[in-house]
Amino acid sequence: MSETKILCNTGTIDLSIEDISEEFEKLKTIEDSKLSLNPENADSGLAKLVLTLIELIRKLVEKQAMRRVDGGLLTEEEIERMGETLMKLEDKMEELKKYFNLTDRDLNINLGPLGDLM
Amino acid sequence: MGNLIYAIIFNNYPDKLNSLLSGMKGMSGESLDVVTLDEISAVVSHIERAELIADQTSAMAFAGIIEKLEQHFTLLPMRYGSMLESVDLILKMLEKNYPDFQQNLQKVENQSEFGLKVFCDPEKLKEEMRLKSETADNPSAKSEEGIKKSVYLDYMNKKLKEHRLEEKLLNYIDLVIAEFTGKLTQLHAVSKIKKRSTATILIDAVFLLKKDRKDELVQVVKDSQNQHPELNFTLTGPWPPYNFVDINLK
Incomplete structure (x- = not known):
């Protein structure tokens, strides 16, 4: 981006034009985050899709659980059981990601104008 | 050809x-x-x-x-x-x-598009929020103390802290957006705003406003910057109205 187009760039965080450009680049990762399915990678492509959906649901469940804990509606035993479930789910997700050679970034599908899934 | x-x-x-x-x-x-x-x-x-x-x-x-x-x-x-x-x-x-x-x-x-990106240092911002919430006397801090007895409760405690910080950060972004859009109403600007495009970009917004009101927009951004020195406001433009044309060509 041309510097002449920057009308105002202020603040105490030390950001150069290069830093800003780098941040803009991160917004352009649509190609990386598309689901790529073809005969050679049908297994891993499907695994990516399925794990993305599972991860989305897991995060929603986790968020809802935190809201319930924060609301003070659960007993200590219930919180402990919830903790055990969430911890095991997280561990299992890590195992599956490792097995299919996927990272957190791979599981964040870009939905175009709607932005990233997670 | x-x-x-x-x-x-x-x-x-x-x-x-x-x-x-x-x-x-x-x-x-x-x-x-x-x-x-x-x-x-x-x-x-x-x-x-x-x-x-x-x-x-x-x-x-x-x-x-x-x-x-x-x-x-x-x-x-x-x-x-x-x-x-x-x-x-x-x-x-x-x-x-x-x-x-x-x-x-x-x-x-007679209108142009302007882009605003608000950057932050997310770790520093969260740390400041964490320190603020620890010093404040709130009942939620007490409930955390009550859940530290097992590995699962420790896990929940850690997740709860992360959840609260995330909620605080989102509330803070909403506050900055509300303040900024409040100031924009006098410029009759049309805006499209996205929250947290990346971890560092808290707000990613585009505005459509009259070309001759550019200086007023710059002033609004400078005022917001003075109000939030912990953030970086980067305003760009004028651009063609890339984000404000709504046509599916036949």
């Missing part, structure tokens, strides 16, 4: 347009021409389809031509690579989409 379309414009001043175009070159050095239907024109240049390279340099050069036109005319920018084979096809396209072009051109008349 095809016709690469750069923009659709209101051709109220044909002499001014011809004079501007005579001093400009299109992609691959060809001269720029207009194809006109009543009040609306398409700015085009001749190019071989094979010459149209899909890379950043070419796309930037294409955008540069549109920006130069936008400084003098109200326009609707076309996507890079929009080509039609003949003038007849361009006229047909103008005719089919005439009401939509007219409506969108009226919507963006």
Whole structure:
């Protein structure tokens, strides 16, 4: 981006034009985050899709659980059981990601104008 | 040979347009021409389809031509690579989409797009919020103390802290957006705002407002910056109205 187009760039965080450009680049990762399915990678492509959906649901469940804990509606035993479930789910997700050679970034599908899934 | 379309414009001043175009070159050095239907024109240049390279340099050069036109005319920018084979096809396209072009051109008349990105150091910001919440006497801190007896409770405690920090951060972003949009109402700006595009970009917004109100917008951004020294406000523009044209070409 041309510097002449920057009308105002202020603040105490030390950001150069290069830093800003780098941040803009991160917004352009649509190609990386598309689901790529073809005969050679049908297994891993499907695994990516399925794990993305599972991860989305897991995060929603986790968020809802935190809201319930924060609301003070659960007993200590219930919180402990919830903790055990969430911890095991997280561990299992890590195992599956490792097995299919996927990272957190791979599981964040870009939905175009709607932005990233997670 | 095809016709690469750069923009659709209101051709109220044909002499001014011809004079501007005579001093400009299109992609691959060809001269720029207009194809006109009543009040609306398409700015085009001749190019071989094979010459149209899909890379950043070419796309930037294409955008540069549109920006130069936008400084003098109200326009609707076309996507890079929009080509039609003949003038007849361009006229047909103008005719089919005439009401939509007219409506969108009226919507963006004498207005430009401005982009605002608000950056933060997310770790520093969260740390400040964590320190603030720890010093504040709130009942939620007490409930955390009660759940530290097993590995699962420790896990929940850690997750709960992360959840609360995230909620605080989102509330903080909402507050900054509300303050900023409140100040913008006096400028009659249309805005589109996204929260947390990346971990570092807290707010990613675009505004459409009258070209002559640019300085007022800069002042609003500076005021917001003074109010939030922990953030970086980067305002760019004026741009063609890339994010405010709503047409599905027929």
